[in-house]
Amino acid sequence: MAADSGATVQESKDDGPKIPDKKKTKFDVVIIGAGPSGYTAGIYCSRAGYDTLILSGILPGGQLVNTTEVENYPGFENGIMGPDLMMIEMRKQCQRMGTTIVDDEAVDVDFRRKPLKVLTASEEYEGRAIIIATGANPRKLGLEGEETFGGKGVSYCATCDGPFFRNQELVVVGGGDSAVEEATFLTKFATTVHLVHRRDELRASKVMQDRAQSNEKIKFHWDSAVTDIKGDQKVQEVVLKNLKTNEESKLTVGGLFVAIGHEPNTKLFKNQIDLDEEGYVILKNKTHTNIEGVFAAGDVHDRIYRQAITAAGYGCMAAIDVDKYLTESADKQE
Known part of the structure; x- marks a missing residue:
């Protein structure tokens, strides 16, 4: 109305x-x-x-x-x-x-x-x-791809959307408790979870850090940021940039979870x-x-x-x- x-x-x-x-x-x-x-x-x-x-x-x-x-x-x-x-x-x-x-x-x-x-x-x-x-x-990364692929691979809630990404590689952005918790949760469904953080250490509590670092499915990308999101009808690739070396790399993934608050x-x-x-x-x-x-x-x-x-x-x-x-x-x- x-x-x-x-x-x-x-x-x-x-x-x-x-x-x-x-x-x-x-x-x-x-x-x-x-x-x-x-x-x-x-x-x-x-x-x-x-x-x-x-x-x-x-x-x-x-x-x-x-x-x-x-x-x-x-x-x-x-x-x-x-x-x-x-x-x-x-x-x-x-x-x-x-x-x-x-x-x-x-x-x-x-x-x-x-x-x-x-x-x-x-x-x-x-x-x-x-x-x-x-x-x-949810706070966003500010990338054009977030709008393009919203609901098509870009998510802000692992609990809500994790089950849609079974047997896929995923990216989680963030370094606090929420990001680490979401990354850990997503390992129930994903083959690999790439945790991308701008710093060289996590801000999460020690117990959450220990849990993530002992999980073989979680791979850490330190001093890095997601700079682009690519795909056809859904997310297929994210571009990472190392903030210290400016080196870029690409990850072939099925989804991107933003957990920065x-x-x-x-x-x-x-x-x-x-x-x-x-x-x-x-x-x-x-x-x-x-x-x-x-x-x-x-x-x-x-x-x-x-x-x-x-x-x-x-x-x-x-x-x-x-x-x-x-x-x-x-x-x-x-």
Whole structure:
């Protein structure tokens, strides 16, 4: 549904997509973000009887809209395409429950006073409770080939995509715990995993380093960087450059996994709620932030699991916490 300077909605007779009625800007719950956590929170809040708005952003659906087949989300025996899961299944279920979805991007918030406010470029929304579900984006290498082969051999999640690369040689870029963990995980499927790191030693914890260095399937490429990604319909070759000698080499591989960290989408909330040194939302209790009435769900605070199913789980938890908060708030006013 296209954004339209803020809209309330009414059900069509066939229980299909909602249509704009008149401008509405005040809701019980405003959810910022439309990935698995945001949609799940919307389903639960709407089913609980709350007037719920999701601001989906300019590109709704979260990271899964950039993936191809998803095999590890429960309920789909034969898997499902990422965009279909997000833009058809989750979105339509959310709308059927009564959630208002506006495809507009939050550009500012005001959590310093009640009512809590979320602003887009064209509208100001108020909510009795806010759920932050803006997710996180993987850091990229900045190569043209990342865009060309996204979902065609370039991945940012070994747990998600590793099983698609059985009996192939793979490259993992990075030197921290995440990179070493992903490289180790991928040895379950790959014939060889080439771990490429810009330095001459890993930054990962000693236990992770020992585990990787004792794994015969992992080959280390020190002081090196990936400078190009090549292929026809999918990744077939990566070009490495030794940063000390400037010597270039090529690896024939089936996939490239980038594991150089994630960036939570929280710049919007700086100086509004507590964030850690990397920008992740700090939770004070369950899904509560340090501001009363403001909650967070999914990759925006979860630096460990980062899966669609765990994000959905956090969305459920946040919605239940919101229900308790709003119920208790109503009781206090009586």
